[in-house]
Amino acid sequence: MPKKILVIDDAPYVQQFTNALTEKGYLIFAISPGTDLYQVIHQEQPDLVIIDAFYNHSSILLKLNHLIEHNIPFLLFSDDEHIEELIKPHQLGALSFLVKPITDKQIKLAVETTLYWHTARLQLERRADNLNITIENNRKISVALGILMQRYQLDNAKAFSLLRKAARDEQCRILDVALKITENFESSLANFPSASSIANNEQEQATELLLELKYLLTS
Incomplete structure (x- = not known):
């Protein structure tokens, strides 16, 4: 066009x-x-x-x-x-x-240059916006991971695995789960099930962690 x-x-x-x-x-x-x-x-x-x-x-x-x-x-x-x-x-x-x-040559070159630099500037601005959004989203996910790691004494990999599993179960983005965790954690803390009740068996532990996480997401 x-x-x-x-x-x-x-x-x-x-x-x-x-x-x-x-x-x-x-x-x-x-x-x-x-x-x-x-x-x-x-x-x-x-x-x-x-x-x-x-x-x-x-x-x-x-x-x-x-x-x-x-x-x-x-x-x-x-x-x-x-x-x-x-x-x-x-x-x-x-x-x-x-x-x-x-001259014809001058106007053609000026138009081409102006359109080129305008397009380049827009692309750069979009990349900067996307980068800022990515950084901010990663920060929000990191906050939720920190909550899970501290609450359940998990390492980063296990906390992220739990977050990802919850996102699949809820059929939403990891970011959405992270935001919900951060939003509800403090208000739910008083009534939140005790972490000491988590089973030693890894499979049972994972199941109970997901149940507690579901409680956090729906509270």
Whole structure:
């Protein structure tokens, strides 16, 4: 599916580089700077926005903030070679900045680079989020393992085996069992069966441990 690029400028010179991008396979649509950007973004959901940086400075800042809030990459262009010093486009979130006149090669490269780095950033953010979730989930499971190890004098491997068996019996994730154990342990501690009643036989011990764990999960 072709990438959709919104160009916020309807000046005649824009037609030159939009034609170059169309030939490259991008789906291009242009609007005038006075058009309701918020409605267009909602309707069209562009993958990239190209905007003239020097059109109505205060209005541009509002537009850029809206794009940033919706995680839409954008590149800026201007006919003033000193505009970069004025508005600091990279600090505003722009991944590329071009000065007119813009050649076909320049606009193609700028678009490809902007889309590439935006995709790379999203992937990195997702990996970081997944890593944080994994670390937090492992921490929660470790807390539950610690409860089982301390309560029943088990080593880590046996405690995890017990946790895994309970998850299979309850037909849920190990994390769900761990969260339930942690949530209910303190409130159930006063009425919890004594660990001293556990049998010496390993099979009987495993059975009684599961019964006590089931009590903990359902209390």
